[in-house]
Amino acid sequence: MSIINNKNSLEKSILYVILIARKIKGGNMGIEINSRLSSNIKNMKRSVIRELLKLTSKPEIISFAGGxxxxxxxxxxxxxxxxxxxxxxHGKTALQYGSTEGFIPLKEELIKFLKTDGISVSEKQIIxxxxxxxxxxxxxxxxxxPGDTVIVESPTYVxxxxxxxxxxxxxxxxxxxxDGMRMDLLEEKLKELDKKGTHPKFIYVIPDFQNPGGVTLSLERRNKLLSIASEFDLIIIEDSPYRAIRYRGETIPSLQSMDNEGRVVSLYTFxxxxxxxxxxxxxxxxxxxIDKFVVAxxxxxxCTPPFNQAIVTEYLKRDKLQSNIESTIEEYRQKNQLMLEKLDEYMPDGKGLKWTKPDGGLFLWLTCPDYVNTEEMFYDAIKENVAYVVGSAFYGENPKYNSLRLNFSYPTLEEIDEGVKRLAKVISSKLK
Amino acid sequence: MSIINNKNSLEKSILYVILIARKIKGGNMGIEINSRLSSNIKNMKRSVIRELLKLTSKPEIISFAGGxxxxxxxxxxxxxxxxxxxxxxHGKTALQYGSTEGFIPLKEELIKFLKTDGISVSEKQIIxxxxxxxxxxxxxxxxxxPGDTVIVESPTYVxxxxxxxxxxxxxxxxxxxxDGMRMDLLEEKLKELDKKGTHPKFIYVIPDFQNPGGVTLSLERRNKLLSIASEFDLIIIEDSPYRAIRYRGETIPSLQSMDNEGRVVSLYTFxxxxxxxxxxxxxxxxxxxIDKFVVAxxxxxxCTPPFNQAIVTEYLKRDKLQSNIESTIEEYRQKNQLMLEKLDEYMPDGKGLKWTKPDGGLFLWLTCPDYVNTEEMFYDAIKENVAYVVGSAFYGENPKYNSLRLNFSYPTLEEIDEGVKRLAKVISSKLK
Incomplete structure (x- = not known):
């Protein structure tokens, strides 16, 4: 097979991925399926990121795409x-069914972990x-x-x-x-919705090292967010996957720790x-x-696998997590710094490019001038053996097409250097 | 605290469990929650079984309640x-994210496993x-x-x-x-629904050693079910958790293996x-x-934990599952047989009691005369230190109150003997 054919088939693959990401495929089997589907599933599409990841798994591609x-x-x-x-x-219990609420010794460890972050919760406040x-x-x-309004950051986690x-x-x-979500715009939007009689179900935010933006909600805005939530009587969903991974600057109190009214639900992950x-x-x-979480x-x-809960409980009891977080921070700090240096070094100046400078987390967000379409550019990037996630994937409404997300936690330092160089070449070719 | 007080508090606990099982609790915190909830969650209740299980964990209670x-x-x-x-x-991959579809080597092992049961599927037909x-x-x-009709067995899995x-x-x-779900009644009901313009989304069945009934759908009825599904153009959801656990008699082909039209989706579990x-x-x-399963x-x-998938893959590769299933069957066969013997021995004759005689699985279903309410009787059973699951928990509509489910996989042989004796005492006291 010639290189040309390979390239053609690659373009077809990319097109295919984008198509299936946009629209659920039609049927090709015995019975007709689509008419039987719920409107929920008709509303859903495959994650663009996860589909793109499949494409970018070829070894010659340096991928900044995954998370x-x-x-x-x-x-x-x-x-x-x-x-x-x-x-x-503990096999007889760890391999058995467990409670929906979760393994109590794990909850006890998590209560201690949260306490180090200024958060005080009881066992019944955790699932x-x-x-x-x-x-x-x-x-x-x-x-x-169906049809309920929820407020999200723009862009937000896919x-x-x-x-x-x-x-x-x-x-x-x-x-x-x-400084994260703009509180002036939030307030304005909530007033506008209120006039229409629309009461959003919640405000979803990723306050620390946001995915995909890489930015952090300032303390002032956290205070403002809580007072707006109180004024409009809204629940806040605080998603905190990256909070512990800070390279620079002072930790800002979490919304959970600042909440005096019982309106913040926080999501965490290992x-x-x-x-x-x-x-x-x-x-x-x-x-x-949390009681409703249990019912759902x-x-x-x-239940979540008791086996896995028992293993991580033991790991936490041995007091190993903090040192693991510290070495993770050290590694990601270097990668983050190198990516920022290489972006400065390789990206063209004075052409309207900009990118965020995260103090933690795994991602940064690069914005091109409005006339650049990063979906179209993705083909060229793959040809140059570098991958990113198209920015348009991260919008709950009104997608923009001139940004992209770069991950720096997974690639090696060498790959970051070479990958940013390749990406700069691709982007430069698009700039006027 | 006196015994009387203990009994009172036990009764209160039982009442409480039954109440919360029926109705989601009201609020007691800062902000008002109920008005913000989705109609989905308002429609849901805690599992009666899982709540009852908490009650029956006292060591003096012999529990036939769990599964x-x-x-x-x-x-x-x-x-x-x-x-x-x-x-x-394999830690670097087993502890990393995996694909939503599942670990391919595990799928390969499962394809072989299904083949031994006469089922031929490709990798893309498994998630x-x-x-x-x-x-x-x-x-x-x-x-x-919301509002879609689905057909289930009566009673069915909670x-x-x-x-x-x-x-x-x-x-x-x-x-x-x-012989399992009555096909004459199914056909009648489907015609009745059809006249009203109602097209059910699927028929949900547990063909082998049904939970809670303990009965198995006969071959004749499986054929009939497939032909009815074809006539009314319906999808069948075949739930097969117990199929491999057969103590007696010949295996009956699964609906999945008999399906020529691509209308059966089968669910399996380890x-x-x-x-x-x-x-x-x-x-x-x-x-x-299955592609829609992936999107959802x-x-x-x-994804399902890659760590867990990798471990079970290795276990399957070592070809250990079959012998584990055989020793499980041997143990449960004895327990099943003893429970049937003890029911014969201890339960009163000629009073209208009956129970199913399962050829496999984990459960049997005991039916009292109509005038016995097994929910009310549950208090007495707990006082006699024996537990079951109230039959009313297993109805998708129109619950009946005179049955109960007994599990025989978990209790020991001694507990089965003593527990059936206690239960017979409780039931006898209710019979006219």
Whole structure:
């Protein structure tokens, strides 16, 4: 097969991925399926990111596309020993069904962990979830009726968009700047909705090192957000996957710790501070809402694997998490710094390019001039063996097409250098 | 505290459990919650069984209430070794994110496993799920719009009721006899619905050793069910958690293996053939439907834990499952037989009591005369230190109150003997 053919078939693949990401495929089997589907599933599409990831798995491609943690941060030896011990010593309970609420010793460890972050919750204010994506699914389940309005950042996490879409929410996006969601725009929008008689079900925010924006909500805005939520009587969903991964600057109090009114529900995950492969997370908030989480989760999967909960409990009891977080921070700090340096070095000046400078987390957000379409540019990037996620994937409404998300946690330092160089070449060719 | 007080507080606890099982609790915190909830969650209630299980965990109570497999069937030593090896040898992938579809080597093993049961499916016709409760949740997600009709057995699995309820299905129950769902009643009901212009979204059945009925759908009825499904153009959801656990008689072909039209989706789980604590199952069916499962699951939890999938894959590769199933069957056969013997021995004759004689699975179903209310009798049973699940929990519509479900997989042989004796005493006191 010639290179030309390969390129053609690659373009077809990309096109195919974009098409299936936009629209559920038609049928090709015995019985007709589409007419039987729920309107929920008709409203859903495959995650653009996860489909693109499949494309970018070719070894010659340097991928800034995924959201994967670096596997060398996983404490392999420790977990191997603990896994064996847990099965040998507690197999009869760890391999049995567990409670929907979660393993109590794990909750006790999490209460201690949250206390170090200024958060004081009781055991009944925590539920163990199958990572925070399930937390988002449960939020959708318990709050969203079809057509309900929810407020999100613009852009926001693509997995939240999928989850809320699957309950047919109407997402209203509020723009961000370097200090996170703009409170002036939020207030304006809420007043506008209020005039129409629309009461949003909640405000969904990722305050720390936002995905995909990389920005952090300032303390002043956190105060303002809580007072706006109080004024309009709204629930806040605080998604905190990256909060512990800060490279620079002072930690800003979490919304959960600042909440005096019982209106903040926070979602947490071990995916970025330990590893994602056990699918473990938790939610914390007012007892009455967590109780609804339990009811919803029971019908979803009965319980999160007790086996996995027991292993991570033992890891936490050995007091290893903090040092693992610290070494993860150290590694990502270097990668983040190198990516910022290389963007400065390779990207053309004075052409209207800009990118965020995150103080933590896994991502930064690069914005091109309005006339650049990063979906179209994706073909060229793949030809140059570099990948990103198209910015348009991250909008709950009114997508913009001139941005892209770059991940720096997964690629090596060498790949970051070479990848940014390749990307700069691709972007430069598009700039006027 | 006196015994009297203890009894009073026990009765209060039972009452409380029954109340919260029936109705979601009211609020007691800062902000008002109920008005913000989705109609989905308002439609849901805590599982009666799981709430009752909490009550029956006192050591003096012999519980026939749960659906727990016997922990001595778990292959502890083997899994301990495999868990350690998987982390050491494959930790960087097993602890990383995985694909929503599932770990391909696990799918390959499952294709072989299904082949031994006469089922031939391709890799794209299988998705790994977080056990079969998630399979049920996905079925609800992709097929049910609020008010849609679905056909279920009457009685049926309480977890299916929860899942379908959470999408606001209207469940229509079809009565069973010793050969499973009655096809004459099914046909009649479908014609009646058809006249009203109602097209059910699917027929949900547990053909082998039904939960809670303990009965098995005969071959003749399986043929009839497929022809009815074809005539009325319906999808069949075949739930197969217990199929491999047969003590007596010949295996009857599964609906999946008999389906020539691509209308059967089958749900499987490792919970009863290996252990439930890793929350692993799978669904198999037409590629186009499995593709929708993938889209739905992506928004629910991204993927089932790759760690758990890798461990069970290795266990399957070592060809250990079959012998584990055989020893499980041997243990449950004895327990089943003893429970049947003791029911014959202790239960009063000629008073209108009857119970099913399952050829496999974990449960049997005991029916009292119409005038006995097993919900009210539950108080007396707990006082006699024996527990069951009230039959009324298992109805998608029109609950009946004179039956109860008994589990024989979890209690020991001694407990079965003593527990049936206690239960016979309780039931006898209610009979005229």
């Amino acid at each position: 994967l943690p670096a596997p060398d941060t996983f404490p392999i030896d420790e977990i191997a020993d603990i896994a064996k011990e847990v099965v040998l010593n 163990i979830t199958s990572a925070s994506q399930q937390g988002l699914d449960i939020v959708g389940k318990i709050f969203i009726d 997995g939240a968009i999928s989850a809320f879409n699957s309950y047919k929410a109407k997402m209203v996006g509020i723009e961000m700047d370097d 995916s970025k501070i330990l590893f994602p492969g056990m699918r473990l997370g938790w939610a914390a908030g007012p007892e009455e809402i 989760k029971q019908a979803m999967d009965l | 727990l497999p016997a922990p001595d069937t778990f292959p502890i030593d083997e899994i301990a070794d495999i868990a350690k090896e998987v982390v050491l040898n 790994i799920t977080s056990a079969s409760q998630q399979g049920l949740d996905i079925v609800g997600k992709i097929f049910i719009d 977890g299916a009721i929860s899942a379908f309820n959470s999408y606001k299905a209207k469940m229509v129950g079809i009565e069973m006899d010793d 919970s009863k053939i290996l252990f439930p604590g890793m929350r692993l199952g799978w669904a198999a069916g037409p590629e186009e439907i 699951k992506q928004a629910m939890d991204l």
